[in-house]
Amino acid sequence: MPTKVEKDQITGTRTTGHEWDGIKELDTPLPKWWLYVFYATIVWSLGVFILYPSLPTLSTYFPGITGYWSRAELAENLKAQQEIRAPFVKRIQAASLEEIRADPELFDFAVAGGRVIFAENCAACHGAGGAGAKGFPNLADDDWLWGGDLEAIRHTIAHGVRNANAESRNSAMPRFGADGILTPAQIADVAEYVLSLSGTAGDREAAERGAALFSENCASCHGEAGEGNVELGAPRLSDKIWLYGGDKASIVQTITYSRNGTMPAWSERLDEATIKMLTIYVHALGGGK
Amino acid sequence: MPLDVTSRLQEAEGNAPVSTRVQKASVPLYANRIKVYPKAVTGKFRTIKWVILTVCLSVYYLVPWLRWDRGPGQPDQAVLIDMPGRRAYFFAIEIWPHEIYFLAGLLILGAVSLFLVTSLLGRVWCGYACPQTVWTDLFMLVERWIEGDRNARMKLDQQPLSWSKAAKKVAKHAAWLVIAAGTGGAWVFYFTDAPTAFANIFTGQASVTVYFFVGLFTTTTYLLAGWAREQVCTYMCPWPRFQAAMLDEHSLVVTYEKWRGEPRGKHKAGTSWDGRGDCIDCRQCVAVCPTGIDIRDGQQLECIGCGLCIDACNAVMEKIGRPQDLIRFDTLLNQQARARGEPARYKLLRPRTILYALLLATIVTVMLVAFLLRPTVEVSVLRDRAPLFVTLSDGAIRNGYTLKILNKTNADRTYTLSLTGVPSAKVNVIRAGDESADEPVVLSAKADSVATYRIYVTAPAHAIEAESTPLVFTLRDRDGKGSAEYHSVFLGPER
Numbered sequence: 054m055p056t057k058v059e060k061d062q063i064t065g066t067r068t069t070g071h072e073w074d075g076i077k078e079l080d081t082p083l084p085k086w087w088l089y090v091f092y093a094t095i096v097w098s099l100g101v102f103i104l105y106p107s108l109p110t111l112s113t114y115f116p117g118i119t120g121y122w123s124r125a126e127l128a129e130n131l132k133a134q135q136e137i138r139a140p141f142v143k144r145i146q147a148a149s150l151e152e153i154r155a156d157p158e159l160f161d162f163a164v165a166g167g168r169v170i171f172a173e174n175c176a177a178c179h180g181a182g183g184a185g186a187k188g189f190p191n192l193a194d195d196d197w198l199w200g201g202d203l204e205a206i207r208h209t210i211a212h213g214v215r216n217a218n219a220e221s222r223n224s225a226m227p228r229f230g231a232d233g234i235l236t237p238a239q240i241a242d243v244a245e246y247v248l249s250l251s252g253t254a255g256d257r258e259a260a261e262r263g264a265a266l267f268s269e270n271c272a273s274c275h276g277e278a279g280e281g282n283v284e285l286g287a288p289r290l291s292d293k294i295w296l297y298g299g300d301k302a303s304i305v306q307t308i309t310y311s312r313n314g315t316m317p318a319w320s321e322r323l324d325e326a327t328i329k330m331l332t333i334y335v336h337a338l339g340g341g342k
Numbered sequence: 343m344p345l346d347v348t349s350r351l352q353e354a355e356g357n358a359p360v361s362t363r364v365q366k367a368s369v370p371l372y373a374n375r376i377k378v379y380p381k382a383v384t385g386k387f388r389t390i391k392w393v394i395l396t397v398c399l400s401v402y403y404l405v406p407w408l409r410w411d412r413g414p415g416q417p418d419q420a421v422l423i424d425m426p427g428r429r430a431y432f433f434a435i436e437i438w439p440h441e442i443y444f445l446a447g448l449l450i451l452g453a454v455s456l457f458l459v460t461s462l463l464g465r466v467w468c469g470y471a472c473p474q475t476v477w478t479d480l481f482m483l484v485e486r487w488i489e490g491d492r493n494a495r496m497k498l499d500q501q502p503l504s505w506s507k508a509a510k511k512v513a514k515h516a517a518w519l520v521i522a523a524g525t526g527g528a529w530v531f532y533f534t535d536a537p538t539a540f541a542n543i544f545t546g547q548a549s550v551t552v553y554f555f556v557g558l559f560t561t562t563t564y565l566l567a568g569w570a571r572e573q574v575c576t577y578m579c580p581w582p583r584f585q586a587a588m589l590d591e592h593s594l595v596v597t598y599e600k601w602r603g604e605p606r607g608k609h610k611a612g613t614s615w616d617g618r619g620d621c622i623d624c625r626q627c628v629a630v631c632p633t634g635i636d637i638r639d640g641q642q643l644e645c646i647g648c649g650l651c652i653d654a655c656n657a658v659m660e661k662i663g664r665p666q667d668l669i670r671f672d673t674l675l676n677q678q679a680r681a682r683g684e685p686a687r688y689k690l691l692r693p694r695t696i697l698y699a700l701l702l703a704t705i706v707t708v709m710l711v712a713f714l715l716r717p718t719v720e721v722s723v724l725r726d727r728a729p730l731f732v733t734l735s736d737g738a739i740r741n742g743y744t745l746k747i748l749n750k751t752n753a754d755r756t757y758t759l760s761l762t763g764v765p766s767a768k769v770n771v772i773r774a775g776d777e778s779a780d781e782p783v784v785l786s787a788k789a790d791s792v793a794t795y796r797i798y799v800t801a802p803a804h805a806i807e808a809e810s811t812p813l814v815f816t817l818r819d820r821d822g823k824g825s826a827e828y829h830s831v832f833l834g835p836e837r
Binding site: 180181195 | 726729730732733734736737742770772773775798
């Protein structure tokens with residue numbers, strides 16, 4: 054292809070020298086202002102190269118004259134935030150749960166902080182806002198496995214449930230079916246009785262048969278009337294709240310294999326003030342006693 | 343006012359006829375600016391212009407310094423737009439962020455007022471009150487003080503660079519920059535406490551934002567009033583382009599009485615005026631024009647209607663003993679009438695002026711009513727979404743809400759909260775030390791602030807008949823000073 058540079062007659066601009074089927078292309082120069090802005094960006098980028106981390110070396114990198122590092126900036130910001138919070142955290146540490154609950158300033162601080170801590174650590178199982186899920190207790194209702202006053206909540210958070218912590222909440226429900234303590238027919242009768250405790254009408258005869266079995270096998274923990282026992286984490290069976298489902302099949306499943314849910318001991322991961330804030334927050338979710 | 347493209351092309355080519363395509367293509371896309379050297383002038387309209395300039399600049403510079411006592415803890419600046427505090431203060435009026443529609447109303451009000459004034463009086467806004475005009479006038483005044491009047495300035499610009507020329511130019515631009523910085527500085531004072539900001543700016547303690555905006559408005563003032571000038575009106579501003587829609591043959595515009603001015607020409611003192619026009623072609627009207635046009639060419643887009651040419655012409659007419667107002671504010675219809683020897687008649691009531699006036703009255707009324715009826719307390723309720731609702735051990739259903747009370751008064755207030763829609767619903771307020779469900783529920787909000795409460799509403803199972811039940815929160819001031827309502831819902835399990 055011929056590459057003879059020539060001038061276009063009409064505009065006076067150079068052509069690219071190429072010709073396609075008689076059509077020539079103008080070699081219009083870039084606008085000056087655009088070109089100068091482009092050169093300016095090149096100069097600017099040199100400055101950035103020198104001031105900020107830029108060139109990689111074999112084992113590390115050139116950190117730039119300023120040594121800027123976004124993580125260091127984040128750490129500084131976090132530190133600044135912690136300094137702002139420090140006086141409150143100190144007061145939370147010194148105060149008892151009841152004192153925090155009664156002091157408007159500390160209470161608001163604890164609830165605001167607790168909400169964030171809850172979202173980070175607890176919501177994975179207990180759900181946003183403590184809504185709970187099957188097998189993970191709803192923390193917003195008024196039913197508590199291990200007690201719903203401030204101290205009971207704090208203890209459960211700090212030491213967890215059925216884990217290796219020395220002060221962990223601990224109890225174990227036998228596997229009545231799997232270990233052959235009760236026959237499947239007896240379990241069905243007990244399940245009918247348990248249902249009748251919360252006023253759910255069912256097979257009345259079976260429930261009557263189950264009553265004796267319940268008194269013999271279950272009442273020691275769950276109470277004669279199924280009122281539960283927070284000392285043992287034995288759920289109240291006479292209310293409308295079911296951790297693992299309140300239909301007959303779920304209850305039969307629970308009696309046959311038992312459940313025994315667990316929870317980590319958070320004192321091994323969170324400090325005292327944080328646990329206090331969490332306690333206040335959970336207590337204020339609506340069910341606190 | 344059509345723009346004559348051909349004549350402009352000719353102008354750009356030194357009045358050579360546009361003959362061939364090649365020649366046309368070499369005409370630059372953008373015409374070079376022909377620098378305007380407006381001459382000083384005195385007269386009626388110049389005086390009005392000085393008065394308006396003084397009033398506008400005084401208002402702009404002084405208003406941030408006015409004080410207004412709002413009580414302790416409140417800003418005492420009469421006019422303040424407090425962005426971090428999310429309030430706008432205008433003397434006794436305090437605007438909250440959600441009342442920003444008042445600003446929209448003010449802008450609409452301004453626009454319609456402009457329409458009305460333009461259809462009655464023409465471009466008086468452009469010629470007298472527009473900030474571009476006011477600041478350009480101020481900059482020209484300074485320019486005249488330092489470099490002299492039109493002829494002196496033109497001569498100075500043609501001179502080779504010398505120490506005295508450099509001194510004058512430096513002095514002019516320095517003075518411009520000082521005024522520009524003052525303009526930018528005063529702008530900032532509307533958004534922050536003026537005395538504090540004033541001290542902080544000079545001691546280097548003001549925020550980056552303050553310095554940024556002072557710098558921004560210094561730059562724009564300097565560039566627009568010092569360098570761009572009439573180009574802003576001709577090329578940048580949209581208003582001259584569409585205000586032709588408001589003007590008609592009854593609107594006041596700057597007119598040249600062609601019927602009595604032409605044929606123009608030089609006139610020797612003592613000779614007869616018979617058979618010739620009153621215009622002696624002295625070009626004073628062109629010399630004083632801040633946009634550099636010749637008003638005798640008729641209506642033009644560039645004319646900002648300042649009337650300085652009228653002052654210039656009248657001074658000349660007086661000297662040569664001819665009737666005043668060869669150039670005058672007049673309507674196009676009146677010009678035709680005068681040419682025919684008929685008396686001039688002004689028609690103020692026209693469909694368009696009536697329409698604009700009605701529109702203006704409506705907007706003023708609506709805004710006034712909205713302002714007077716504006717509540718002193720408002721409540722907003724945000725329903726919890728996680729969990730949607732909680733079933734309690736006795737089967738009762740509980741919903742959580744976040745209640746925000748906006749107390750717009752200048753005193754701490756207490757309110758009673760009542761609920762309607764869900765029978766036998768109980769209210770619990772989650773706050774420090776108090777969880778009682780006593781009736782009535784009393785909530786308080788501090789002066790001029792928002793109070794937030796977490797509230798639980800519990801209803802027995804039998805009271806809930808649907809998955810979603812309408813629930814109305816009513817807040818009543820305990821001293822009977824206003825009430826507010828919020829319509830929310832109460833959710834329960836699927837039925």
